[in-house]
Amino acid sequence: MSTIDQIDVKVVAIEQVAPMIKAFTLEPLKGELTPFSAGAHVVVEMDGSEQRYRNAYSLMSDPNDNRQYQIAVRLQETSRGGSIYMHDQVALGDELKISPPANLFAPAWRAKKHILFAGGVGITPFLSYLPLFKQREVEFELHYLFRSHQTGAYSAELAAEFGDQCCCYDADQGKRCDIAEVMSGQPLGTHFYICGPESLIEAVRATAEEMGIPASAIHWEEFAGAKPGLPFKVELSRQGIELDVAADSSLLEALEGAEVDIPNLCRAGVCGQCVCNVTEGEVEHRDSYLSDTEKQSGQVIMPCVSRAAGGRLVLDI
Amino acid sequence: MQTEQLNGVASKPAYGPVELNPKSSFHLFVAEQLLPKAMECLYDACQPNEGRKEKAVVEDASDPELRNLLATFPLNGTLYLAGTEPFLWRVASHARALGLCPEQIRLMAPVTRERHLFCCHCHTITEGVTYSPYACSGCGAMLEVTDHFSRLHGAYFSFQANAEDSADMPEQREVN
Numbered sequence: 001m002s003t004i005d006q007i008d009v010k011v012v013a014i015e016q017v018a019p020m021i022k023a024f025t026l027e028p029l030k031g032e033l034t035p036f037s038a039g040a041h042v043v044v045e046m047d048g049s050e051q052r053y054r055n056a057y058s059l060m061s062d063p064n065d066n067r068q069y070q071i072a073v074r075l076q077e078t079s080r081g082g083s084i085y086m087h088d089q090v091a092l093g094d095e096l097k098i099s100p101p102a103n104l105f106a107p108a109w110r111a112k113k114h115i116l117f118a119g120g121v122g123i124t125p126f127l128s129y130l131p132l133f134k135q136r137e138v139e140f141e142l143h144y145l146f147r148s149h150q151t152g153a154y155s156a157e158l159a160a161e162f163g164d165q166c167c168c169y170d171a172d173q174g175k176r177c178d179i180a181e182v183m184s185g186q187p188l189g190t191h192f193y194i195c196g197p198e199s200l201i202e203a204v205r206a207t208a209e210e211m212g213i214p215a216s217a218i219h220w221e222e223f224a225g226a227k228p229g230l231p232f233k234v235e236l237s238r239q240g241i242e243l244d245v246a247a248d249s250s251l252l253e254a255l256e257g258a259e260v261d262i263p264n265l266c267r268a269g270v271c272g273q274c275v276c277n278v279t280e281g282e283v284e285h286r287d288s289y290l291s292d293t294e295k296q297s298g299q300v301i302m303p304c305v306s307r308a309a310g311g312r313l314v315l316d317i
Numbered sequence: 318m319q320t321e322q323l324n325g326v327a328s329k330p331a332y333g334p335v336e337l338n339p340k341s342s343f344h345l346f347v348a349e350q351l352l353p354k355a356m357e358c359l360y361d362a363c364q365p366n367e368g369r370k371e372k373a374v375v376e377d378a379s380d381p382e383l384r385n386l387l388a389t390f391p392l393n394g395t396l397y398l399a400g401t402e403p404f405l406w407r408v409a410s411h412a413r414a415l416g417l418c419p420e421q422i423r424l425m426a427p428v429t430r431e432r433h434l435f436c437c438h439c440h441t442i443t444e445g446v447t448y449s450p451y452a453c454s455g456c457g458a459m460l461e462v463t464d465h466f467s468r469l470h471g472a473y474f475s476f477q478a479n480a481e482d483s484a485d486m487p488e489q490r491e492v493n
C-alpha cells in the first residue's frame with residue numbers, strides 16, 4: 001500500500017460499547033472522507049513502540065456520512081497486539097493513518113431477502129448494511145450472537161430499532177441460536193451473511209450444505225487477520241536482502257518494515273492482492289484465497305497471513 | 318484484424334455434462350420442445366428421497382406457466398433446462414431475476430447450433446443463423462458473426478462485415 005493513499009484522521013470519540021469492545025470515531029484532518037459502500041473496511045496503521053501494526057476494521061457508520069467513520073475494536077488478548085494498542089494506547093485527539101475504504105463484503109443486492117448472522121464484534125459490517133436496508137425497504141433478519149460479559153455492542157439499540165427483525169442470543173444468559181431453524185423454510189432468493197468467528201462461519205456453511213442451499217448464496221467475512229507463529233528468515237532474491245520475521249509479526253508486516261511495498265486490501269488472506277512468488281522453502285498456507293493446487297505447488301504465498309513452514313523462505317522479490 | 322480479435326472473445330458458453338443435485342428438494346426439468354433423450358434420462362435417474370420432481374415443455378421462455386412454476390420454487394431447488402441456446406439463456410435470466418443462484422440453473426448443451434444474432438447497428442435479433450456473414454433481418458446489413466455472447470439477450474454480437482471497404486466481403490463460413 002503506498003502511503004500517498006492513506007488518509008490522516010483524528011480520534012474524536014472513544015466509547016466502551018461492550019466490556020471488551022471500544023468504538024472509535026474518526027474525522028479527517030482535512031477535507032472530507034469519501035462515502036463508502038456497505039460492508040467496506042479500512043486498514044488502520046498503528047505505530048507501536050516496537051513495531052507497526054496494520055489491522056483491517058469494518059466501517060460501521062452510515063455509508064453516506066462523509067464527515068466521520070466509525071470502527072469498533074474487540075480486545076484480543078492473545079493476538080499480536082494491534083487491538084491491545086487500540087485499547088490501551090489510543091486516546092482522544094490522537095492522529096492515526098487509515099487506508100481508503102475497500103470492500104470485500106458488500107450485500108448481494110439482487111437478493112430477495114437478507115439474513116445476517118453476527119457473532120460478537122462481527123456486528124460491525126452489518127451496522128453499515130442496516131441504514132441501506134431500511135432506505136431500500138429490503139427484507140432482512142439480523143441474528144446477533146454474543147456474550148454480554150464480553151461483547152454484544154448495540155444489542156439493545158438494535159432490538160429497539162428493528163423489533164422482530166433483530167434476534168439477540170446472549171450465550172451468557174444461556175440463549176442459543178438454532179441456525180438450522182433460522183435457515184429452513186426461507187424463500188427463493190434469500191442470501192445469508194456471516195461475520196464472526198470461524199466456528200460460526202463453519203456452522204452456517206455446513207447447515208447450508210446439508211440443506212442444499214446454493215453455496216453462492218452464502219457470504220462471509222472472518223475477522224481473523226494474521227495469527228502469530230514461529231519466527232523465520234526470508235530472503236528477497238532480487239533485492240539481495242534477508243529479513244527476520246518475528247513470531248508475532250506477519251511476513252507482510254516484515255516486508256513493509258523493510259520498505260518493500262506489497263499491494264494488499266484485506267490483510268486476512270481473502271482478497272488475493274498480496275500474492276508473492278516463492279522460489280525456495282516450504283510454506284505454511286493460512287489463507288483462503290489460493291486453490292489447493294496452488295497451495296500444493298509451493299510456488300506462491302499470501303504474506304498477509306501465511307508463514308514459512310521451516311526456518312527460511314526465499315521470495316522472488 | 319478486428320474480426321479475429323472479436324472472434325477471440327471467449328464469452329461463448331461452454332456446456333459440460335449436467336448432473337443432478339442430490340441435495341435439492343425440488344427438481345424442475347424444462348424443455349423447449351419435447352424433452353430430449355438426455356433430459357429424459359436425467360429425469361428418470363432423478364429419485365429424490367424426500368423432494369419432488371416435475372417436467373414441463375414450454376415453448377416460450379416468457380410463458381406465464383413457467384413463471385408460475387418458478388414462483389413457488391424453493392431455495393434449494395434445481396432447474397434443468399434443454400432447448401435452443403437463446404431459450405436456455407432467456408429462461409435462465411428470468412430465473413435469476415426471481416432469485417435463483419447460478420448453480421441452481423443447469424443447462425444442457427443446446428439442441429441445435431443455430432444462433433441468434435444481435436445487430437449492433439439496428440439492435441434487431443436475427444434468428445436461426447448458421448453461417449457468417451449473415452443478412453440482418455432488421456436493417457439488411459451483412460453481419461459478421463462473433464463468438465461474443467450476451468447471456469442477457471441470448472444472442473451473439475454482430476456487426477457489418479464489410480464496414481471499412483464495401484467491396485471487401487469476407488467469404489462465407491459456417492459457425493458452430
Ligand code: FES
Nearest residue numbers: 267271272274304
Ligand atoms: S492482503 Fe488480501 S490476501 Fe493478503
